[in-house]
Amino acid sequence: MEKEKFPMRINKYLASKKYCTRREADTLIEKGLVMLNGKRAVLGDKVQENDVVDVKFRQKKYKYYAYNKPRGVITHSPQEGEVDIASTIGLKGVFPIGRLDKDSEGLIILTDDGRITDSLLNPDEAHExxxxxxxxEELAENFKKKMESGVDIEGYMTKPAIVRVLGTNKFSIALTEGKKHQIRRMCAALGYVTARLQRRRIMNISLAGLKQGQYRPITGKSLSDFLQSLGF
Incomplete structure (x- = not known):
């Protein structure tokens, strides 16, 4: 893990310690709930390595949901005539972490916890x-080996993956990275057209029987294991 560099802006410091996001930190500072070496912190304060930072607030109780995105639904920023996740569910105040393209379907994490975004999406964290x-097309005999060992997609060699062939033209793949349209591009590089793509699992969270358009709260051990793996 990269060593923290000081001095550090106090909002960045609070985010790095996983108290909250930088924006939430600014709000706490403005409300006078953050103390730096015994004095009320102000926006723009910088923290030295041996400084003492206290946060006087009760941590927000965040919400987390597993959502099965149908094909044709947009994850972010819909254009005119398009349907996005927010308009298909009755949940307020939550947002999707990451993306699934319009023609793909499956698992999306919905939450109001902005703290987990970087950890979940950062490829260096290698979350599966x-x-x-x-x-x-039908899969060739060497398809599994080629996909698992890495595929050159426009000059980038993908990281090793775990592939299981499930039929003449079906397979599952577990990745620890997420380049734009990566699986479709990997297939195309090997001469295959993707007919269907469904995300089944993010780390320990799975679709687990969710029908398209349905969601369920993530709670209990599933949630605690998920957050612990993200460093919370």
């Missing part, structure tokens, strides 16, 4: 995500 894929 699993997908179910169907191609228009």
């Amino acid at each position: 995500k699993e997908y179910l894929v169907a191609t228009k």
Whole structure:
């Protein structure tokens, strides 16, 4: 893990210690709930390595949901005539972490906890995500080996993956990275057209029987294991 560099802006410091996001830190500072060496902190204060920072607030109780995104639904920033996640569910105040393209379906984490965004999406953290894929063509005998060992997609060699062949044109793949349209591009580089792509799992959170468009709260041990793996 990279050593923290001081001096550090106090909002960045609070975010690095996983108290909250930087924006939430600014709000806490403005409300006078953050103390720096016994004095009320102000926006722009910088923290030295041996400084004492106290936060006088009760940590927010965040919400987490597993959502099965249907094909055709947009994750972020819909254009005119498009349907996004927010308009298909009755949940308020939550947002999707990460993306699934319009033609893909499956698991999306919905939350109001902005703290987990970087840890979950940072490829250096190597959090595993699993997908179910169907191609228009039959899979060759060497398909599994090629996909697992890495595929050159426009000059980038993908990291090793775990592939299980499930049928003549179906397979599952577990990745620890998430380049844009990565699986579709990997398949295309090997001469295959992706007919269906469904995300089945993010770390220890799975679809677990959710029908398209349905969601369920993430609670209990599933939630505690999920957050612990993210460093919370």
